[in-house]
Amino acid sequence: MIHRRGVLRASAAALAGMALPAAANEGAAADLRRLVDRLADRSRVTRPFLLRRFDASRLSARERVLYETLLPGADADAALAQRAWGKTSAPYPVTHRNGNWRRAAELREDDRIRNSVRTVNQDTNLIEASARRGVVAPGFVIDATLPELRSAAQRVQAANVEDGETLVAALTRQAEALEAQRATAPDEPGVWRLPDGEAFYAQALQLQLGAEIDAREAHQRALERCHDLQRAADRLLRAQGLTQGSVAQRLKAFAALDRFRVRDRDTVVAGMNAQLEKVRALLPGVIDATATGGIQQLDPARSNNGTRGTRVGANYLVDMQARRPTWSFASVAHHEHTPGHILQNRFNSGVPELQQRYSSGYSEGWAIYAETLADEIGAFEGDDAARIGYLQWMMFRAARVVGDTGMHVMRWSRERTIEQMYELQGESISFVTIEDDVTRFAAQPGASAAQGLAAMHLLELRERTRRAAGARFTLTAFHDAALRAGPLSPPGLEQAMRAQFEL
Numbered sequence: 001m002i003h004r005r006g007v008l009r010a011s012a013a014a015l016a017g018m019a020l021p022a023a024a025n026e027g028a029a030a031d032l033r034r035l036v037d038r039l040a041d042r043s044r045v046t047r048p049f050l051l052r053r054f055d056a057s058r059l060s061a062r063e064r065v066l067y068e069t070l071l072p073g074a075d076a077d078a079a080l081a082q083r084a085w086g087k088t089s090a091p092y093p094v095t096h097r098n099g100n101w102r103r104a105a106e107l108r109e110d111d112r113i114r115n116s117v118r119t120v121n122q123d124t125n126l127i128e129a130s131a132r133r134g135v136v137a138p139g140f141v142i143d144a145t146l147p148e149l150r151s152a153a154q155r156v157q158a159a160n161v162e163d164g165e166t167l168v169a170a171l172t173r174q175a176e177a178l179e180a181q182r183a184t185a186p187d188e189p190g191v192w193r194l195p196d197g198e199a200f201y202a203q204a205l206q207l208q209l210g211a212e213i214d215a216r217e218a219h220q221r222a223l224e225r226c227h228d229l230q231r232a233a234d235r236l237l238r239a240q241g242l243t244q245g246s247v248a249q250r251l252k253a254f255a256a257l258d259r260f261r262v263r264d265r266d267t268v269v270a271g272m273n274a275q276l277e278k279v280r281a282l283l284p285g286v287i288d289a290t291a292t293g294g295i296q297q298l299d300p301a302r303s304n305n306g307t308r309g310t311r312v313g314a315n316y317l318v319d320m321q322a323r324r325p326t327w328s329f330a331s332v333a334h335h336e337h338t339p340g341h342i343l344q345n346r347f348n349s350g351v352p353e354l355q356q357r358y359s360s361g362y363s364e365g366w367a368i369y370a371e372t373l374a375d376e377i378g379a380f381e382g383d384d385a386a387r388i389g390y391l392q393w394m395m396f397r398a399a400r401v402v403g404d405t406g407m408h409v410m411r412w413s414r415e416r417t418i419e420q421m422y423e424l425q426g427e428s429i430s431f432v433t434i435e436d437d438v439t440r441f442a443a444q445p446g447a448s449a450a451q452g453l454a455a456m457h458l459l460e461l462r463e464r465t466r467r468a469a470g471a472r473f474t475l476t477a478f479h480d481a482a483l484r485a486g487p488l489s490p491p492g493l494e495q496a497m498r499a500q501f502e503l
Contacts, residue, residue, distance in 0.1 A: 028058035032067060033352070039074075040353045044081040047354075048074040061499035065485050066355065069210065069492025073358025076206035084195075085135045089204040091191050092137040093126035094174060095443040096144040101171055105152035113163040120170040127177045135194050139185035140414060141442050142178050149175040189417070189442040190408045201408045201445050208450035209361045210489025211457075215409040218453055222401035225456065226424045229398065233391040236384050251392055251426035260325035260385070268326055269297050269318065272333040275379065275386075279338055282377045287479045291343040295333055308431045314342060319431070328429045330386035331371050331393045334379060340370035344483065351486035359487035365454020366482070368397050372459065392429055397452045399424035404441045404449035414438060457490045458482065461497065469501040477501065 035054055039047050051074055056067050080087055090098045100123050104116035130136070137145070153171040156164050191197040191204075206212050230247045237243075242250040254260070262268055272295040280290065293314025300321060309319045309332070316336040318329070334340055344366050348356075371390055374380070380387035403421050406412040412420070421434045428434045441448060466473045481500035482488070488496060497503065 027063075028055075029060075029063040032059065032063070036066065036070065036352045036354055044074075045078045048078050061495070061502075065488065065492050065496045065499060066352075068495040069355060069485075069489045070358050072212055072489055072491055073207055073210045073360075074354070076203045076212075077358070079203045080200075080207060083200065083203075085130050085133055086191075086194075086200050086204070089207050089446070090444060091135060091194060091197075091200065091204075092141065092443065093123045093130060094145065094149075094178065095137060095141050096148045097440060097443045099123050099174075101149055101152055101174060104167060105155055105171070107156065107159055107161060113161065113167050117166050117170045120167070120174055124170070124174045124177050127174070127181070131181060133195060136181050136185055137178075138189045138414070138442050139182060139187060140189070140439060142182050142185055144436075144439050144443075146175055146178055146182075149178070187414070188411075189414045189438070190411055191445050192408060192411055198409070205446035205449060207358070207360075208446045209453055210359045210450075211491055213453065215405045215449075218449065219402060219405035219410060221456065222398045222405070222449075222452060223424075225398040226395055226402060229391050229395045230424075233388060233395070236388050236391070239384060240388075246423070248423055248426035251388075254385075254388065255325040255328075255427060255429070257325075260327055262320060262324070262326055265297055265320045268320065268329055269295050271326070272318065272329050275330045275333040276338055279334060279374050279377070279379045282379065283339065286373070286377055286475045287339055287343070287483075288476045289343060289346065289479075289483065291338045291346060293337070293342060295337065309336065311336065311342060311345070316342060324429050325389070327385035327389040328392070329389070330380065330383070331374075331390040334374040335367045335371050335393070338370075339373055340367035343370075347483045348486050356487060359489045359492065361450035361454035362487040362489065364451035365458060366487075368394075368451065368455035369458040372455070389429070392425060395425040396428070396430060397455060400437065400441075400448040401452035401456075403438060404446065407438070407441050408445050414442070417441070454490070457493070461490075461493055465497045465501060465503070468503050472501055 032054060035050070039050060042050065048071065051067070051071055054067070056064060059067060080089055085091065088098075093099060094101065100116070100119035103111070104120050149171060153168050153175070156171065157168050186193065191201050194200065202212075202215065205215060233251065234247050237247065237250045237254060240254065242253055244250070245253070276294055283290070291314060294316075296315050296317050298309060298317040298319045310317050316333075318332065318336075336342065341363070344363070371393060375387065375390050380390055399421050402424060403412075403417045406420060407414075407417045417438050418434055421438065425434075428437065430437070432440070437448070462478055465478060477500055478497070481496040482493060485492075485496060
């Protein structure tokens with residue numbers, strides 16, 4: 001909940017410079033875009049006030065999409081900005097996933113050691129200030145962070161740059177501050193144990209998703225989604241002769257079969273490109289857009305240096321170092337390329353900074369949805385092993401929603417969260433282990449849940465829109481509305497559908 005008085009006080013000084021009288025020769029959409037561009041440089045606390053001050057009644061239904069996209073995220077961002085801790089949606093100032101140490105240790109040419117030292121020391125001061133408020137990271141998160149911090153200090157030391165010793169000292173001091181907290185660090189992973197922690201999680205999840213949501217309801221929906229996926233996988237695994245044990249146990253056994261080991265990387269990459277060609281032939285009448293390029297192999301040297309799969313222009317460079325069964329790669333092609341990220345990226349140029357920030361779950365949400373879309377139009381037809389891979393990827397996405405909300409809302413322990421994740425998806429086929437994924441949930445509450453929920457929202461919205469629009473509904477029109485304006489929060493997507501189908 002945003003404190004209204006605080007918003008009013010913080011807004012007063014900004015109002016004179018933010019007034020946007022309607023220009024005689026420009027429309028409301030241009031006025032809104034100028035406002036949004038200016039908001040990026042304004043206080044996070046004032047943004048929702050200033051957005052609501054804009055006369056949205058001047059906007060057409062289509063022009064209102066951006067306005068609706070921004071409001072929920074701006075509300076959550078303002079609420080977080082006023083907290084005593086967790087202002088950035090990360091509850092702990094420094095973990096293996098966040099903190100200025102990560103940028104500082106890169107020693108970029110345009111960085112200055114003096115500035116890096118200052119930001120690292122600021123984080124160390126925040127670690128100590130947060131502890132005085134009762135906000136200390138779980139012990140297993142600290143355990144994951146300390147080796148990374150020490151390795152960063154060693155890299156800076158080895159670089160032998162001018163004034164590098166001052167940055168080494170700052171990084172060492174930060175590691176010592178965390179190490180001092182380790183002896184009394186809590187075991188409980190969820191933020192519910194922190195002061196006003198339940199409200200924090202709601203705000204963090206709203207910021208990441210771009211919509212207010214009941215986390216307990218989301219937990220249950222994701223759990224049901226996992227069970228539906230397991231039933232589909234059960235039928236396919238039985239057809240493969242795997243009838244004994246749970247679905248998770250049989251997925252593990254299926255992955256261990258010798259015929260699914262990666263032996264020839266070129267063959268796997270060729271198979272992924274064949275998947276792209278297959279789905280491209282199926283997309284007309286589904287999405288009125290295409291993406292060139294294809295799948296290439298990531299240089300093993302980059303993989304060994306910690307780089308995982310990455311997108312470069314119109315190509316996806318797949319990491320073949322990860323130990324994954326060959327049947328897991330087909331769905332990756334659709335997630336990363338077409339109709340997933342690379343197709344999606346065609347529509348993201350020129351998007352306002354705040355739109356990206358307040359729709360952050362959408363990017364992964366679309367790519368997850370793209371895998372389901374590929375399955376629906378027949379991309380895995382005739383290849384039951386590839387469809388099993390798709391189903392396990394979907395279990396992984398839904399299980400992350402269950403695990404994230406289970407930890408932070410249902411008050412699950414780390415051990416229970418790990419156990420439930422194994423039961424719901426089997427062994428991880430991602431780059432990270434389930435144990436590492438659970439550590440991420442603790443360090444970045446809401447981030448993983450928002451991605452899966454964004455994908456689920458797209459599926460649910462499609463069916464609601466189909467029913468509401470009736471004969472006017474087409475998949476091409478739905479996808480055009482979902483993609484055209486760049487990343488959209490759930491309210492922005494819903495407004496886009498109202499505009500597209502005149503609902």
